[in-house]
Amino acid sequence: MTVPNTSGAHQRHAIQLISRVLSVRAGASPFTLILDSLTQRATSVLREILRRVMGRRARVIMVSFESKSPFVSTLGQGEDGIRWVDAWAGKPENLFNILETALREEKTASTSSRTNPSTTSPSTPYSPEIVVVVDNIHDLLTHTSIPLPQLFTLVAGQYAASLIGIYHTDLIDTATVPSAYAPAPLLLLNFTATTILTLRSYTHVLATARAQSQSLPEPVYSLPYDGTEGILEDLSANSPEGGVVLDAEFRRKSGRAERYTYFLRPPGPSDYAPLTDTAPPALRKEFIVLLEQVPSYAIISNPASAAVDKNKDGMETSFNLGLTDKQREKRENVVLPYFDAQKGEGAGEGGRILYDMGEEDDFDEEEDEI
Amino acid sequence: MFLAFSAAQSRVKPSLNTRRKQGIMPPSTRIPPLLQPCVHLPRDDSILLLTSTLGASVNWLIIRFLCNALSNNSGVAANSRVGNGAGNEDPNHEEGLNVVLVTWMRDYEFWRQEGRKGGGLDLEKLRREGRLAVVDGLSGLFLEQEDEARHDAIAGDTPGKTPAVQSLPYRGAPPSPARTGLVPARGPVPSTSVTAATATATDVATGIRRGANATPSITATSNAANASRNPGLFTLRSPDLAHIKSTIHSAIAHVASTNSNNPRKTLVILDNPDILLATSDAQQFTAFTLTSLFVDLHAQPSVSHVAVHLQADTPLLSQGNPAQPIEVGHRNLVVKTAHMSRRVLSVRVLDTGVARDVSGVLRMTDSGSGLGDFRIGGAESRAKGQEVLYKIGGDGSVKVFERGAGGEG
Numbered sequence: 001m002t003v004p005n006t007s008g009a010h011q012r013h014a015i016q017l018i019s020r021v022l023s024v025r026a027g028a029s030p031f032t033l034i035l036d037s038l039t040q041r042a043t044s045v046l047r048e049i050l051r052r053v054m055g056r057r058a059r060v061i062m063v064s065f066e067s068k069s070p071f072v073s074t075l076g077q078g079e080d081g082i083r084w085v086d087a088w089a090g091k092p093e094n095l096f097n098i099l100e101t102a103l104r105e106e107k108t109a110s111t112s113s114r115t116n117p118s119t120t121s122p123s124t125p126y127s128p129e130i131v132v133v134v135d136n137i138h139d140l141l142t143h144t145s146i147p148l149p150q151l152f153t154l155v156a157g158q159y160a161a162s163l164i165g166i167y168h169t170d171l172i173d174t175a176t177v178p179s180a181y182a183p184a185p186l187l188l189l190n191f192t193a194t195t196i197l198t199l200r201s202y203t204h205v206l207a208t209a210r211a212q213s214q215s216l217p218e219p220v221y222s223l224p225y226d227g228t229e230g231i232l233e234d235l236s237a238n239s240p241e242g243g244v245v246l247d248a249e250f251r252r253k254s255g256r257a258e259r260y261t262y263f264l265r266p267p268g269p270s271d272y273a274p275l276t277d278t279a280p281p282a283l284r285k286e287f288i289v290l291l292e293q294v295p296s297y298a299i300i301s302n303p304a305s306a307a308v309d310k311n312k313d314g315m316e317t318s319f320n321l322g323l324t325d326k327q328r329e330k331r332e333n334v335v336l337p338y339f340d341a342q343k344g345e346g347a348g349e350g351g352r353i354l355y356d357m358g359e360e361d362d363f364d365e366e367e368d369e370i
Numbered sequence: 371m372f373l374a375f376s377a378a379q380s381r382v383k384p385s386l387n388t389r390r391k392q393g394i395m396p397p398s399t400r401i402p403p404l405l406q407p408c409v410h411l412p413r414d415d416s417i418l419l420l421t422s423t424l425g426a427s428v429n430w431l432i433i434r435f436l437c438n439a440l441s442n443n444s445g446v447a448a449n450s451r452v453g454n455g456a457g458n459e460d461p462n463h464e465e466g467l468n469v470v471l472v473t474w475m476r477d478y479e480f481w482r483q484e485g486r487k488g489g490g491l492d493l494e495k496l497r498r499e500g501r502l503a504v505v506d507g508l509s510g511l512f513l514e515q516e517d518e519a520r521h522d523a524i525a526g527d528t529p530g531k532t533p534a535v536q537s538l539p540y541r542g543a544p545p546s547p548a549r550t551g552l553v554p555a556r557g558p559v560p561s562t563s564v565t566a567a568t569a570t571a572t573d574v575a576t577g578i579r580r581g582a583n584a585t586p587s588i589t590a591t592s593n594a595a596n597a598s599r600n601p602g603l604f605t606l607r608s609p610d611l612a613h614i615k616s617t618i619h620s621a622i623a624h625v626a627s628t629n630s631n632n633p634r635k636t637l638v639i640l641d642n643p644d645i646l647l648a649t650s651d652a653q654q655f656t657a658f659t660l661t662s663l664f665v666d667l668h669a670q671p672s673v674s675h676v677a678v679h680l681q682a683d684t685p686l687l688s689q690g691n692p693a694q695p696i697e698v699g700h701r702n703l704v705v706k707t708a709h710m711s712r713r714v715l716s717v718r719v720l721d722t723g724v725a726r727d728v729s730g731v732l733r734m735t736d737s738g739s740g741l742g743d744f745r746i747g748g749a750e751s752r753a754k755g756q757e758v759l760y761k762i763g764g765d766g767s768v769k770v771f772e773r774g775a776g777g778e779g
Contacts, residue, residue: 038705041737043737043738043741046741047743065662066706066709067417067668067741068668069742070414086665088661088665088666089662089665089666089669139658171705172693172701174656174698228721230426230716231718231733232421232708232714233708234735235757236755237737238738240754
């Protein structure tokens with residue numbers, strides 16, 4: 001596939017790439033790695049992914065190390081289709097079997113609901129796709145006995161499901177003695193993932209861009225905040241203004257990588273179809289945009305282009321400095337005084353003073369001779 | 371405007387003081403208005419993280435959490451005061467919550483006195499009513515060593531209890547009057563609680579010894595006697611993860627069962643579980659197992675909120691070269707718990723140095739509701755991150771003000 005030339009087509013291409021990843025379209029990205037930190041947690045992006053996945057009636061298996069199921073009932077309205085695996089409970093060694101059982105059951109559930117939808121539920125049948133989300137893939141790799149290749153084979157190979165893993169970049173790898181024969185988990189994940197999303201708080205992105213535009217040192221938002229003891233989270237962490245910046249890297253099958261930076265704003269009521277009893281809301285129109293398309297960022301990051309835009313509009317005054325057509329026409333017809341004198345008729349001829357005597361003028365020869 | 375504000379302050383003050391003297395101040399009024407959004411629990415079930423540093427203790431904040439949860443109309447009072455609401459109304463909280471306080475760095479006696487002094491709470495009464503259960507992780511696990519040493523070296527002239535008391539580190543307490551005048555602050559301590567405390571101590575002394583001379587029957591009888599005499603007071607007796615988990619589970623079941631006709635949700639407060647990383651079996655207690663324990667407690671049916679207090683000093687969050695296991699473990703514990711928790715409340719000393727009229731800075735950050743909230747638009751509503759200064763008075767009261775608004779006394 002060739003990358004389009006015009007900027008409009010370029011934007012459409014980039015947005016289509018991320019849209020397929022966020023909706024977890026089959027084959028778009030078998031393993032999406034989300035890198036988050038305390039400055040921008042993955043919750044809002046993951047919630048957006050789950051919302052889109054459930055809108056398409058795909059099944060979700062949530063392997064959670066970090067929270068209990070937030071849903072009171074597993075079949076409640078809106079959260080239908082999320083299966084919660086409590087990875088924090090029980091023995092970590094059993095997790096692989098639990099996951100395999102969950103995948104098998106979900107697979108049969110989705111096939112049976114498609115073959116005879118009337119018996120299982122009155123709502124729209126489930127799509128055959130399954131999405132497996134791991135909310136702390138570092139813990140999965142270090143504390144359970146599941147190696148990443150085995151997990152990937154099970155999820156993406158055997159059941160053709162998509163895997164989404166979240167890695168907290170501010171956690172330190174607990175393998176205190178790095179093995180000489182195995183890479184660190186993050187390195188391994190970086191090599192394996194087909195899409196990598198790195199999350200940043202929009203407020204921090206703006207602050208960094210502002211510092212760059214003024215050649216100031218960029219602010220640092222990472223633990224530990226040196227100089228100030230006892231601070232764990234920045235006040236502007238997790239985008240208090242709303243919106244997350246995603247640095248996305250897509251690895252194509254050819255091995256070529258494409259990188260774009262996106263801005264995901266919180267969804268509004270018009271972005272999704274209204275909730276019905278039978279189906280979760282479906283996405284109406286894609287609302288993720290490239291970061292450069294966001295006006296408040298573009299003004300800071302590229303002030304030159306913003307200045308050009310301003311000149312088009314003219315100066316900002318309370319006066320109207322423009323001319324109407326009639327005014328312009330009259331102004332062009334005005335003949336400036338002494339215009340004839342400017343016509344040079346040979347050397348030394350220019351610059352004569354032409355003067356028409358008026359009635360009140362008194363001709364004085366002597367004065368003229370001086 | 372500032373004049374008007376200070377005038378209002380001075381008008382309010384005398385009435386507060388007289389009420390405080392009479393001792394009829396209800397616990398909910400011990401929470402200053404600026405503190406309300408921090409202490410008021412979020413509407414949905416969530417984990418909260420409290421962090422402190424060496425110079426700034428978080429005990430006063432834990433007392434305010436107790437006040438908010440244990441007062442009967444906490445939710446209503448807080449909502450009317452918060453005003454904006456922001457999706458914080460919760461009918462479940464109108465009745466208040468039960469509290470299970472698991473304490474590793476302080477004993478029950480400390481919390482009882484601090485609660486009375488700073489929060490106007492009678493923890494003893496609340497415990498007998500079944501609103502509160504306390505799991506003591508200090509005296510059973512750490513003070514026994516001293517007792518054992520004393521028993522072992524009984525022939526020598528070791529002065530007994532004194533090293534045990536001194537080994538109780540008074541962390542995070544700058545020499546403020548709130549701490550120094552702790553024990554004799556409010557006249558004579560009720561004699562019943564003294565006997566109860568000594569009974570617990572002797573139980574610990576007799577029942578804990580895991581040597582050859584401590585038979586299981588003695589331990590069992592002392593446990594049963596302890597349970598009948600002190601309902602709602604549990605003691606951790608072994609640094610074993612399964613034992614800790616089952617003890618806290620029984621404490622949760624205890625508060626849930628006593629009010630079975632009036633089901634309240636339970637708030638579990640874990641004070642300094644990070645001590646287990648440093649003191650206990652490093653194979654058993656890692657950031658992974660401890661955070662799994664937090665989620666396990668949160669997943670108990672009656673538990674709605676878990677508040678975890680961890681240390682966030684810079685040496686504990688940064689690594690040396692090479693990184694020590696305790697440094698990595700502590701940092702991962704703090705960071706992962708922060709990832710798991712909806713709200714982070716950090717207490718630290720004033721950045722600009724020691725000031726007479728400021729005890730420290732409290733920073734609150736709220737990351738919004740968790741994954742379960744799929745409401746469009748509503749999911750993003752969350753408390754605004756803010757920083758306030760606080761001053762702990764000599765009488766245990768706390769004054770909370772914004773930057774530049776304090777300093778009047």
